[in-house]
Amino acid sequence: MRKIFSRAIEKVSNENEKIVFITGDLGYNALENVQESMKNRFINAGVAEQNMVGMAAGMAYKGYKVFCYSIAPFIVYRCLEQTRNDVCFHDLPVFLVGNGGGYGYGIMGATHHAIEDIACLSPLPNMTCWIPAFADDVEYCIREIVKNNKPAYLRLGLGNPYPDKALQISTVNHVIVSKQPKITLIALGPIVQNAIEAVKELDCVDIFTILKVPVAEISGELEQSISKTGNVIVLEEHVQRGGLGEQLLMKMVESGVRFHNFKSLHAKGYPTQLYGNQKYYQEISGIDAKSIALVIDEIIQNF
């Protein structure tokens, strides 16, 4: 999604001169076009993420809408206090962009992964986390973030194309519509691709993506699907605590959405203390296509 992101930022920042872009010394072979087109509104703050976010708050206070870009763990964890105190307390338009959310940086190692990012950021006051699932979601998320003019986090990952290109993108998307749904699967981010692969021989799983956390409400097609199937699977490349599953479950119970079975498929961290690529971690966590298919199969058997 990096290049898609870069093209979208170039476009959106050309339309709005109040947009500033700060990078924490990253963007090789991805942000050169942004650097060129934004001129003095493009700033390299060096390998100094805390200062980058503190400065962004100062610039936002003076009227700018400020994107801060780095690898996901660096923009989330290193400067969490700046995000909370300087940005969120004052409801300032500072937009954190984390590339490689989840296990995206694979063999680069655990320091480069962000599997607790939503848990860290989504409880902060005024903060909204945006998690595009497909390439086409990226520009939609950027435009929503700029329009909302509030603290935001954009978690970037792999940019697959939509299975149904005609889809009207919103914060909740019904990406696979089955004729006789027995299961409602809700995915966070590009990991949805594994679910799509898992159900390609089936026609009984409704697949949704949620692009915005905290989840506002459960309504429309999502609510109807859950009411019909009663079987809910949440799939995310994020730890269980504070992730989409936990937040969604609370929302479902609070809103009285009826269901009888809830399964959370999530990142398990580093249980083997062995390292590999993104797919390797997905397999270990049971969030790869094969593992998802097994879970679906088991639910269908008991349906």
Added chain:
Amino acid sequence: MKNSGEIQKQLRTRILELSHQANSGHIGGALSCIDLLISILVYNKNEEEDFILSKGHAALALYVCLNYSGEIPDSELLSFYKNGTQLPAHPAANKYKGIPFALGSLGHGLSIATGIAQANKIQASGNHTFVLLSDGDTNEGTTWEAAHFAVNNQLDRLIVVIDKNSIQGFGNSSDILGDTANAGTWISIGFDVFEIDGHDIELINGTIQKCRILLNGKPKVLIANTTKGKGVSYMEKRMEWHYLPMTEEQYTQALQDINKLYHA
């Protein structure tokens, strides 16, 4: 306008009254920086310019200055430290223009001020940005991240002021990390450095005015040597006055000391 001695006396007395009434601490650090704040806020900063109090624990010194300038009404000032106040022990934002950011965790102020100065630069504004740091602020790594950025981006309208009372949370600066607010470090990074007596209002004013016209591509730092608890005999240079509230006897003594200091 009153002469500076009268303002110094009035605002020191106000700090003592309010902290006594609230039974609050952080008196030593408020008294060490009040003269710097008077110089910046009463004599130097214009309305469009921004001031950031990085050493948020000296909030009371900021509150009495904003009360003096008319921004914080007397009724609000009397609510300091009480339940339901807009004026807690560390500044909370979103109410007064003079308090744009919630501060209290050290090491945030210079980054914010640098961002403001950078925004002003992009907008080609002639406004200066002021920020007040403590010794503790210069322990924090973020301060140095911001310092390098400010130099490399030639933010010469950024005026950093350090309230260097040389005493921190649990010891003397020299015994903790050493003198992290030393002039040599700032010079080597590329700041214009001015070492001054941080209680001499005329000197502070003169130095700030000098900084204003020195548009040479370099950010400025005033390393202001100060005395923690300045003006109250038993508080001066004593670490415990970072924390302690005053007893009745101590309060009476403190007021007497301030009266004496400005009648001498």
